[in-house]
Amino acid sequence: MSAASPAKVSRKEPNSEHDGATEETCDKEQQEAIEHIDEVQNEIDRLIEQASEDILKVEQKYNKLRQPFYQKRSELIAKIPNFWVTTFVNHPQVAAILGEEDEEALQYLKRVEVAEFEDIKSGYRIDFYFDENPYFENKILSKEFHLNDTGDPVSKSSEIKWKPGESPNKLGKKRPFEDVETFFTWFTEHADSGADEVGEVMKDDIWPNPLQYYL
Numbered sequence: 001m002s003a004a005s006p007a008k009v010s011r012k013e014p015n016s017e018h019d020g021a022t023e024e025t026c027d028k029e030q031q032e033a034i035e036h037i038d039e040v041q042n043e044i045d046r047l048i049e050q051a052s053e054d055i056l057k058v059e060q061k062y063n064k065l066r067q068p069f070y071q072k073r074s075e076l077i078a079k080i081p082n083f084w085v086t087t088f089v090n091h092p093q094v095a096a097i098l099g100e101e102d103e104e105a106l107q108y109l110k111r112v113e114v115a116e117f118e119d120i121k122s123g124y125r126i127d128f129y130f131d132e133n134p135y136f137e138n139k140i141l142s143k144e145f146h147l148n149d150t151g152d153p154v155s156k157s158s159e160i161k162w163k164p165g166e167s168p169n170k171l172g173k174k175r176p177f178e179d180v181e182t183f184f185t186w187f188t189e190h191a192d193s194g195a196d197e198v199g200e201v202m203k204d205d206i207w208p209n210p211l212q213y214y215l
Helices: 015-076 083-090 099-106 183-188 195-206
Strands: 108-116 123-131 140-147 153-157
Touching: 015 108, 083 108, 083 183, 099 183, 108 195, 123 195
Parallel strands: none
Antiparallel strands: 108 123, 123 140, 140 153
16 A cells, blocks of 8 residues: 655745735834834923923022122132132143243232023123233223024133233243244134133133132
8 A cells, every 4th residue: 555645735825915915004003103203202302301491490590599609709719819820820721821921911810700691501701800910901801602693602802902012922922933822812712612622611610619720
């Protein structure tokens, strides 16, 4: 008796209509998922924006609370001769732009103040208060950093009223025959306000605690 032949496995013929329906269902599910992701992302973005607004309010609140202490600190600093020039000389990034003539002029610097704008994010101003000195007439020199109408960072500064025989080139000459940045060239330079590291250092590092660099 011959062995029975194995039963043949029937193959399912492709069903183009069924496959097309499945693909259409997948496309619809993906589209719905994308729409839901977009909705969720909008909620995330809303919360991020709200958090930024809340953080700004907190920063504004504590900025105002700090003001009386900044004022008291300034009054105490005024009792210490050459406090600010010593602080600048001891800070590596600021010291890098100080020449001998800069240091001589900054010995007349009696007070420094940093004022952030009301909304904080849009900019700040650094005020340098000087005693009577042989270099310039100004009692206050200010440099301001802010955003213009297009949102780009820009800066402006007081015009320095140099006394006869004095000038930024003479005061700012740090090393002969070298084109280097000095304190007074930094003060009057506005070409690259978005990358002003000295201004940022004064605002974020020195101003909060200048004593750490004086000592």
